[in-house]
Amino acid sequence: MSITEKANKYHEKMFPSYVSKFLETDPEFIERFDNFAFDEVVNNDDLDDRARMMAILATLMGCQGIDEYQTMLPAALNFGVTPVEAKEIVYQAVAYLGIGRVFPFLHATNDVLTARGVELPLPGQATTTAENRLEAGVQAQVDIFGEGMKEFWKSGPEESRHINYWLADNCFGDYYTRGGLNYQQREMITFCFLAAQGGCEPQLVSHAAANMRIGNNKAFLIKVISQCLPYIGYPRSLNALRCVNDACK
Structure with a gap:
């Protein structure tokens, strides 16, 4: 066997003029992987390169693949993912992964962008204020999940009701309302965060349903899972597929 022409061409588009050291140290492995x-994988479906790269970046954050993320972010930028879009993926990850896991990725993103001559900070994308973030967050929840979310922020036992409040004003009011990504893109990356980190099956089913409700249909989600499989492996990919199927019931 040898690395195919299609694989070589795609690799060149991602990493122009870069020759992997693995060709010398691990030639059999890199041949099969590439x-x-x-x-x-990339020729299995018609998912466009920008969506594929956004999904991969979110997936690598979800599985804590910081080294691969640092490698793939320049490739994503080469495929047309903008610095604002890349930053928005990182920012939204905080709501689903926590700052403890996102902190290294924020540094890595800044390093990559700075090395490419991008001036930081980027143009602001916030659309809410301290006064209206709750209202805007509730509306985002309703837009994505349906009218049943209108009063969700004040539901649940009194001792834990504040978490549903935070879900509305922080997760949705602070992040989903930002510019840079639309609802479909934000739900796609959320799906990837959850699928890649594992252990979030109830939330993954819920967000699979939300994706499909706003236009990211089952076929699209299967394409996303397929394109991210090389980065998270078969168990979590198959688990994500099961959650998509459960969301369709």
Whole structure:
């Protein structure tokens, strides 16, 4: 076997003029991986390169693949993902992964962007204030999940009701209302955060349903899972697929 022409062409688009050291140290492995990830997988469906790269970045954050993220972020930028879009993926990850896991990715993103001559900070994308973030967050929940979310922020036992409040004003009011990404893109990356980190099956089913409700249909989600499989492996990919199927019941 050898690395296919299609795999080589895709690799060159991601990393122009870069020759991997693995060709010398691990030639058999890199031959099989490149042929799978950069030919068989990317040519399996019609998911566009920008969506694929956004999904991969979110997936790498979800599985804590910081080294691969630092490698793939320049490739994502080469495929047209904008600095604002990349930053918005990182910011939204805090709501689903926590700052403890996102902190290294924020540093890595800044380093990559600075190295490419991007001036920081980027143009602001906030659309809410301290006064209206709750109202805007509730509306975002309603837009994505339906009218049943209108009063969710004040539901639940008194001792834990504040968490549903925070879900509305912080997760949705602070992040989903920002510019840079639309609702479909935000729900796609949320799906990837949850699928990649594992252990979030109830939330993954819920967000699979939300994706499908706003236009990211089952076929689209299967494409996303397929394109991210090389980065998170089969168990979590199959688990994500099961959650998508459960959301359709």
